[in-house]
Amino acid sequence: MSKKAFYAQSGGVTSVINASACGLIQAAREHGITVYAGRNGIIGALTEDLIDTDKEPEVNIAALKHTPSGAFGSCRYKLKSLEENRAEYERLIEVFKAHDIGYFFYNGGNDSQDTAHKVSQIGASLGYPLTCIGIPKTIDNDLPYTDCCPGFGSVAKYVATSIREASFDIKSMSLTSTKVFVMEVMGRHAGWIAAAGGLAHEKPSDGPHLILFPEIEFDKEKFLAKVKECVEQHGYCSIVVSEGAKDPSGKFLADAGSKDAFGHTQLGGVAPVVAQMVKDSLGYKYHWAVCDYLQRSARHIASKTDVEQAYALGKAALEYALAGENNIMPIVKREQSSPYKWSIDNVPLSYVANVEKKMPLEFITKDGFHITDECREYLLPLIQGEAHPPFKHGLPDYVELENHPVIKKLAEEFPV
Amino acid sequence: MSKKAFYAQSGGVTSVINASACGLIQAAREHGITVYAGRNGIIGALTEDLIDTDKEPEVNIAALKHTPSGAFGSCRYKLKSLEENRAEYERLIEVFKAHDIGYFFYNGGNDSQDTAHKVSQIGASLGYPLTCIGIPKTIDNDLPYTDCCPGFGSVAKYVATSIREASFDIKSMSLTSTKVFVMEVMGRHAGWIAAAGGLAHEKPSDGPHLILFPEIEFDKEKFLAKVKECVEQHGYCSIVVSEGAKDPSGKFLADAGSKDAFGHTQLGGVAPVVAQMVKDSLGYKYHWAVCDYLQRSARHIASKTDVEQAYALGKAALEYALAGENNIMPIVKREQSSPYKWSIDNVPLSYVANVEKKMPLEFITKDGFHITDECREYLLPLIQGEAHPPFKHGLPDYVELENHPVIKKLAEEFPV
Numbered sequence: 001m002s003k004k005a006f007y008a009q010s011g012g013v014t015s016v017i018n019a020s021a022c023g024l025i026q027a028a029r030e031h032g033i034t035v036y037a038g039r040n041g042i043i044g045a046l047t048e049d050l051i052d053t054d055k056e057p058e059v060n061i062a063a064l065k066h067t068p069s070g071a072f073g074s075c076r077y078k079l080k081s082l083e084e085n086r087a088e089y090e091r092l093i094e095v096f097k098a099h100d101i102g103y104f105f106y107n108g109g110n111d112s113q114d115t116a117h118k119v120s121q122i123g124a125s126l127g128y129p130l131t132c133i134g135i136p137k138t139i140d141n142d143l144p145y146t147d148c149c150p151g152f153g154s155v156a157k158y159v160a161t162s163i164r165e166a167s168f169d170i171k172s173m174s175l176t177s178t179k180v181f182v183m184e185v186m187g188r189h190a191g192w193i194a195a196a197g198g199l200a201h202e203k204p205s206d207g208p209h210l211i212l213f214p215e216i217e218f219d220k221e222k223f224l225a226k227v228k229e230c231v232e233q234h235g236y237c238s239i240v241v242s243e244g245a246k247d248p249s250g251k252f253l254a255d256a257g258s259k260d261a262f263g264h265t266q267l268g269g270v271a272p273v274v275a276q277m278v279k280d281s282l283g284y285k286y287h288w289a290v291c292d293y294l295q296r297s298a299r300h301i302a303s304k305t306d307v308e309q310a311y312a313l314g315k316a317a318l319e320y321a322l323a324g325e326n327n328i329m330p331i332v333k334r335e336q337s338s339p340y341k342w343s344i345d346n347v348p349l350s351y352v353a354n355v356e357k358k359m360p361l362e363f364i365t366k367d368g369f370h371i372t373d374e375c376r377e378y379l380l381p382l383i384q385g386e387a388h389p390p391f392k393h394g395l396p397d398y399v400e401l402e403n404h405p406v407i408k409k410l411a412e413e414f415p416v
Numbered sequence: 417m418s419k420k421a422f423y424a425q426s427g428g429v430t431s432v433i434n435a436s437a438c439g440l441i442q443a444a445r446e447h448g449i450t451v452y453a454g455r456n457g458i459i460g461a462l463t464e465d466l467i468d469t470d471k472e473p474e475v476n477i478a479a480l481k482h483t484p485s486g487a488f489g490s491c492r493y494k495l496k497s498l499e500e501n502r503a504e505y506e507r508l509i510e511v512f513k514a515h516d517i518g519y520f521f522y523n524g525g526n527d528s529q530d531t532a533h534k535v536s537q538i539g540a541s542l543g544y545p546l547t548c549i550g551i552p553k554t555i556d557n558d559l560p561y562t563d564c565c566p567g568f569g570s571v572a573k574y575v576a577t578s579i580r581e582a583s584f585d586i587k588s589m590s591l592t593s594t595k596v597f598v599m600e601v602m603g604r605h606a607g608w609i610a611a612a613g614g615l616a617h618e619k620p621s622d623g624p625h626l627i628l629f630p631e632i633e634f635d636k637e638k639f640l641a642k643v644k645e646c647v648e649q650h651g652y653c654s655i656v657v658s659e660g661a662k663d664p665s666g667k668f669l670a671d672a673g674s675k676d677a678f679g680h681t682q683l684g685g686v687a688p689v690v691a692q693m694v695k696d697s698l699g700y701k702y703h704w705a706v707c708d709y710l711q712r713s714a715r716h717i718a719s720k721t722d723v724e725q726a727y728a729l730g731k732a733a734l735e736y737a738l739a740g741e742n743n744i745m746p747i748v749k750r751e752q753s754s755p756y757k758w759s760i761d762n763v764p765l766s767y768v769a770n771v772e773k774k775m776p777l778e779f780i781t782k783d784g785f786h787i788t789d790e791c792r793e794y795l796l797p798l799i800q801g802e803a804h805p806p807f808k809h810g811l812p813d814y815v816e817l818e819n820h821p822v823i824k825k826l827a828e829e830f831p832v
Contacts, residue, residue: 013588015581040591068581070588077592160811165431165484165713168814172429172486175456176493181709200811271706272685289708290687293597297581300717303810383810394719394799395576395616398584 003102008038010108014151015068015299016310022064023314040073050406063399066389068299109138114353134329146331153306153382156196164200167207174236184271197240198371207238214244216368304385340381419518424454426524430567431484431715432726438480439730456489466822479815482805484715525554530769550745562747569722569798572612580616583623590652600687613656614787623654630660720801756797
């Protein structure tokens, strides 16, 4: 009997991480491999709380391809270093051994690729060889080597669509109403998501007119002058701001804001701070939106390219493992930009672990407020194609899995 | 030669107000009637800034059906009463007379229906009889007689979709991350939009678990107890809050919030206030989103029912006018709820002018935190069907009209 596979979802979820799960599980079924999923990610492995995906109806597994979030549960739980907590790694191996698991698939971002890499090393050193494959996932788009990260393309499409729609709205009302609109998007450390908003801007009058990146030190005077110029020229100004935008002292603009009645700093978001700044200095009527989780869960406006890549990477992970590859992460390789052609390749986990891909500075215009044509050429393919989910009763019809537990085999519990 | 028609968009725009314009203009073209649109709404009429829609290519007019916002420009400009500013009404008649306009179509909410009604009276008293027809539009869904207001169904679909997606997201992460999510929606005076979020909740574990309505006095202790109960039962709590939610003293919760560094009240939205309250009292990690304009411009997730009704009402307005009706507003009449059947009818403008339709209290559950089955039966038909816009380069392909100006005929300018 062939070894089983373990699969876990890690960190912040996306609208397509389940598409990777779908690709992996469907490929595993074809090859007669049983997949156990960790309930709530790696915590499920540590606590022996496993889900038998063989018991999940085929139609449910197929529906993962159009369902956002982490269908088996994800977690923010970073395994400590081997020196700090060897017991955790030993426990993982113990659980895998007890359930005859020979493949470890970890679907996540930088941390998770590092963990997968470590697990592989520990398995070998404990005499329990384990095939370890990372599957990329992160809306932050900051994994190296891969052309992009599953989850990012769909956030990009959501953000560009939303700022286009809101810009149309403001434009039509600006004579007598709101003149400045600020939309806050995710990306605490890099401006990839904010940059994606720039795709809605196809000619000078189109919103967004300004983008505030974490990479560019915020210059209040320059910013206000730009807003004024824009309102005078186009009648309104539409702005995308990254939650990671920082003032010259390196402090998040979001923290510059307000205090509550007790003097505590209010966790208020950066959009209202920027909007208020415009109002105080220029007197323009403003509105602001904070997309927050809506952007990363918006499967209804997912990029078809993103969905297909997520699926292909999950499938490739399984196939690489069966082909004898180990300690690798499948990646998307860009063959050409226009028309976009991509293929699946892979890189060693050691290349990826804890390496962060920054946004190239040449993707930002010289004035620091928009994206360059080079950036547009990179981003545009990633939002191509629609992958509308099925609808039922007027709403997207997402699946909730049955998630049948695997009977525990170990006597001891493991506290996490 | 038959008289021309004047059409103007008024007040806050929606994702389907252009569908009404499309219905009206396409019907007018069929009947050989020229439509002049007001640039920036009624201001365009006062300033004789008219747009000749005959010069707009047919393909552009057709694209209005899938384009959000107000394609001719809208405005927040309420005509004063006849006593206060008779000159405005006289100017309107003067402009209409100069351009041989015999039909006045005003696409808006309560105020606009009142204006249309007044214009009709003035025209008659000034010896310039004018056919005045209101076309309903408002995401607030507060016009009487009509089953619903164009624009509302699409906001409802956006809000229910978004809270469903975000709830899936939070649920999958709640073991180790965010436990409470708060999404703020529009509706300063009525909870129609907040109620729509409730459609995503089909069984007890589904989000949203709680809805905060403007109609229900906010009870902090009761609310916090509910949040706690929900987190203990389901592992997380997903909340929709109306921007109009008020504390027992009648003050908006949004204003209860924070002060900036200079002690000014920060216009912070209600979502962060509610989220912070949960954090301070219960200690749960939270996230929040503010939908703002994204919700009313989200044509990409519009309700097909809403688009069709908006179009049908615009078309009916023109046809009623040609059939000799005057001083009326076409409405949607619900024939039955399940399956939904509707037809077009009309009511006198005098019935509608300045009358506000409240949300029935029996639409809110006894505990004040959710919607009843009766409410669901009313709302559900309004979000049925998808009307995906065409996409180009990965983004919705919305039209910007050429908006050719009509040559002015009057010597005098009119300051507004």
